[in-house]
Amino acid sequence: MPRLLVCTDSFPPQLNGVSVVTASMVTGLTARGWDCAVLAPAYPPTLCAALSEPPVLRRFSISSRALPSYPAVRLAWPPLRLAHRIIRDFRPDLVHCATEFTVGWAGLRAARAYDVPVVTTHHTDFSRYCDAYGVPFLRPVVQRWLGGFHRRAQLTMAPSTTVERTLRAMHVGHTAVWGGGVDTTHFSPRHFSLLSRHRFAMGADFTFLHVGRLAPEKNVEFVLDAFEHVRVRFRERRLRLIIAGAGPIERRLRQRAGDDVIFLGAVDRVRDLPALYASADGFVTASETETLGLVVLEAMASGLPVVACDAAGVGEHLEHARNGLAFAPGDMNGCVSAMSRLVADASLHERLRVGARASAESLSTDRALDQLDALLHKVMAAAAVSCGPSASPLVMTPAR
Structure with a gap:
């Protein structure tokens, strides 16, 4: 059974597109034989539970604070030590960083320390938000951060070909289009x-x-x-x-x-x-x-x-x-x-x-999750080949 550690700054009951797609990914991959663990912020009981949390046997939560101007958004201190401990104990075959902020960053750093292959998703082009929030001069800075983050992964998934082109412009070379699909049974x-x-x-x-x-x-x-x-x-x-x-x-x-x-x-x-x-x-x-x-x-x-x-x-x-x-x-x-x-x-x-x-x-969730399952297995297979036959998946010590 392949093991996947999902590191995300947004997860149910927080409600947004990232949390919806990430929760669907965890549920769908679990149904397809994956052993999934999730590292995500903890949310207060007062947060409106408009999005139910999927059943995850291993849910690791870290304390978070509300963004003053947007209380529904939670900010967490980078959980680097916890990410290291989870990787040592859980021993994932793959780490998925669903977001580029503190939790995703910690997952990326820890995975690279232990030579665990990483897949990222570029859900949101935050550089385009700069205009809406009155700070257009920050757009190049945000783009450099996003590009630097995703270039460290074995693969970056883009929700659309438009986003994939944006990633290529940021010099992110290993990309694939995967958007998560839509649940055509639930929405009908x-x-x-x-x-x-x-x-x-x-x-x-x-x-x-x-x-x-x-x-x-x-x-x-x-x-x-x-x-x-x-x-x-x-x-x-x-x-x-x-x-x-x-x-x-x-x-x-x-x-x-x-x-x-x-x-x-x-x-x-x-x-x-x-x-x-x-x-x-x-x-x-x-x-x-x-x-x-x-x-x-x-x-x-x-x-x-x-x-x-x-x-x-x-x-x-x-x-x-x-x-x-x-x-x-x-x-x-x-x-x-x-x-x-x-x-x-x-x-x-x-x-x-x-x-x-x-x-x-034609964009059903079931079809999309089958594609994701196959895509992640290809990433693991490619990583195994690059490590060579002498690499032991049981030796979980930080890479030098």
Whole structure:
């Protein structure tokens, strides 16, 4: 049974795309015969458990503190000693660093000390966040850090070919595209119900949905403005916009939104989110920084037509007029026009529903996890060859 140590700065119950994909990886590989251990921050009981933690026999937690401006984000001191001890005791065949921060950094350092092969994932291009947070001058510094981190791994996985090109530009040579897929059973049109429409205050109104963290880089204010333009166009018809998610700018967004905008906060992914997706009429996002756009794939799997910015990873799965409608980054008129077409054209709406589901079925989680299983075995096999026949996996002493 191969052993995998996952080192991540984000894991359930913390809710974001990285934690969702990483938890899915651990669950899926365990089902495929891997013995998985996880090193991740500890989270307080008060953290909203919108994402349930997968069963992990070996979960190593380290203390963490909330980021002052964003309490849901936890910061941990680099657990280098603990990472060394785990590798000595657990003796993994492979270490996966899912993030580039303190926990991922400690896992990378410890794995290299013991000559354990490392796989990393570049989930988030943090250099692109610099503009959204008002520090564009830091972008080259962040890129150098990210590139230096991933160049130390045997393989770096990218959620999309767009991200893979970014990695190559950072001189990261050993890459593979793997995005994690989408659970097409959990997210499905079969979860539609009139009861859910009533519960989420949709009623008979045409309802747009936005799901995601309420943070500057998600460009939610753009969505609010676009919805207001569409609402004015259709004065004779009731429209709604539902915002599902939480984050540091939630209060500002609530103050800006009109009466037809509903904020749900963090939504339980198991109990509520599938029905929310499947029961809405359209999904809209204006984020320009998504490396994969998991929420877009979840909406598609639910048979929900998507209006999205044709940028970064989202553009690789969004096919204009087939599974959704695309608009260019920053193009308010394009976004308003796409949203208006969904409202006005019932035949287009139905065609996009069918196309969205078909697209998602080709990106199922099961298929993606089979690919990951094979990919990780190839990394281990290549590492075994490079070590040579004299290398003993039982000798766990730091490499000189």
